[in-house]
Amino acid sequence: MASNNHVDPWKSVLSGTGAAILANFLVYPLDVVKTRLQVHVQHLDKDKPNDGGSGNDRNYYSTWNAVLKVIQDDGMSGLYNGLGSSILGTASMNFAYFYWSAVARTIHREVIRARGLSDSNSIVKELGLGAAGGAMAQLCTTPISTISTRQQVGKGATGRVSMWACAKSIVGSDDGWPGLWTGLKVNLILVVNPMITYGVYQWLRNILLNLRKELNSFDAFLLGALSKIIATIVTHPLIVAKTTLQSKSVGHEEGKPFKGFTDVLIFILRNEGFLRLYKGLAPQITKGFLVQGLMMLFKERMETLLVSAAHRNRLRLSKFRGRR
Numbered sequence: 001m002a003s004n005n006h007v008d009p010w011k012s013v014l015s016g017t018g019a020a021i022l023a024n025f026l027v028y029p030l031d032v033v034k035t036r037l038q039v040h041v042q043h044l045d046k047d048k049p050n051d052g053g054s055g056n057d058r059n060y061y062s063t064w065n066a067v068l069k070v071i072q073d074d075g076m077s078g079l080y081n082g083l084g085s086s087i088l089g090t091a092s093m094n095f096a097y098f099y100w101s102a103v104a105r106t107i108h109r110e111v112i113r114a115r116g117l118s119d120s121n122s123i124v125k126e127l128g129l130g131a132a133g134g135a136m137a138q139l140c141t142t143p144i145s146t147i148s149t150r151q152q153v154g155k156g157a158t159g160r161v162s163m164w165a166c167a168k169s170i171v172g173s174d175d176g177w178p179g180l181w182t183g184l185k186v187n188l189i190l191v192v193n194p195m196i197t198y199g200v201y202q203w204l205r206n207i208l209l210n211l212r213k214e215l216n217s218f219d220a221f222l223l224g225a226l227s228k229i230i231a232t233i234v235t236h237p238l239i240v241a242k243t244t245l246q247s248k249s250v251g252h253e254e255g256k257p258f259k260g261f262t263d264v265l266i267f268i269l270r271n272e273g274f275l276r277l278y279k280g281l282a283p284q285i286t287k288g289f290l291v292q293g294l295m296m297l298f299k300e301r302m303e304t305l306l307v308s309a310a311h312r313n314r315l316r317l318s319k320f321r322g323r324r
Contacts, residue, residue, distance in 0.1 A: 015306060016098035017091055019298030023291045024090045029079035030287040031086065033066045035152040037280035038243040042272055063283045082151030085163045089144035096140050097194060101133030126199035133198075134191035142187050143180035146170065149246040183245040186261035190238050196231035201296065217297050224296025228288040236284060237277040241265050 024031070040060050060066040070078045108129060112118075147166045161169075170179045204223050208215060215223075232239075241261035248257070258264050268276050 015299045015302035016295075017095045018302055019295045020090050020094035020291075021087055022298055023294035025083075025087065026294065027287050027290045028083055028086065029067070030283045030290075032070065032079050032081055032152050033063060034280040034283035034287060035149060035243055035247070036060060036066050036070065037063070037283065038240045039153055039247045040279065042276060042279075063286075066283075082148045085144055085148040085151060085166070088163070089141055089148050092144060093137050093141040096137035097133045099133075100136040101129055101198070104129045104132040126202040127195050130195035130198045131191055134194045135188060137194075138184070138187045138191060142182075142184045143167070145187070146180055146182050146246045149243060150248070153247045182248075183242045183261070186238055186242045186245065189261075190235055190242060193231045193235045193239075196234060197227045200227035200230055215300055217301070220300040221293040221297040225289040225293035228291070228293075229285055232281075232285050232288045236281055237265060239284065240268070240277060240279060243280075 037060055042059070060069065067079070074081070108125070147163055147170070150166050150170070151161065151163075167180065171177055173179055175182065201223050204227070205215065208219060208223070238261065241264040244264045245258055245261060258267070265277065272279075
């Protein structure tokens with residue numbers, strides 16, 4: 001597996017994107033539930049009614065309670081609202097992230113080699129490479145994220161509108177085209193999430209590879225899951241703010257829309273309390289644990305298969321040329 005340290009960008013892109021799609025598909029219902037929990041308002045003032053979002057008067061008391069109420073309202077299919085746009089978003093986000101991160105890693109390696117410097121296993125280096133990939137990916141994929149969030153918080157027929165219809169409704173609203181990039185600022189700040197995730201993962205992975213020649217499936221799963229848990233705990237309040245902005249399901253008591261993520265954070269602190277900055281944390285961590293663990297497990301295996309397939313193809317070509 002040591003050769004994986006020098007896997008070319010396209011192998012990393014294909015393995016990373018394919019692994020991300022498969023992992024997210026397997027745990028998608030958790031994504032819908034954590035979104036519903038994150039946009040639900042639970043006022044400190046008991047005289048004020050709680051609000052689950054636009055047209056959604058449901059109160060969610062726990063992750064399991066939210067699952068049951070989604071099924072009660074929309075059936076089992078309600079747990080898959082927005083699946084198409086989410087898969088597209090996952091594919092495009094991870095394609096862009098792994099591509100630009102791999103390109104940044106290649107450029108970094110070439111610069112180090114050209115200047116005759118030693119390439120140390122530094123977590124700062126890994127965080128920087130992750131930031132470059134994450135920033136480029138967010139610029140391209142925020143519209144898909146916004147559409148997916150709107151679909152996930154919708155009830156019944158509202159939640160089952162097509163991606164195109166949802167995009168048209170956003171563009172046709174007062175927000176116009178910029179509405180598709182709602183939450184872009186906080187998304188750029190949230191680059192620290194994949195930055196921490198993949199930075200910690202690569203750092204721990206390199207340490208293990210120095211101790212042994214390859215990672216087994218359990219190593220890849222555990223390192224991926226652990227790195228995602230750390231990143232999620234650090235950035236969860238910003239994730240809640242981003243989801244709230246993109247869902248458009250909660251506004252000021254005066255009916256005014258939020259101006260930005262700091263507006264959302266202040267609103268939650270004043271009306272719900274500090275702990276509500278971490279609403280939806282349980283399904284977020286569970287989803288992150290499973291997705292990141294499965295994704296890194298699948299990615300390591302896919303990269304090995306791609307390297308092996310490329311090697312076999314080179315052997316076949318060399319034999320074919322030898323017979324000519």
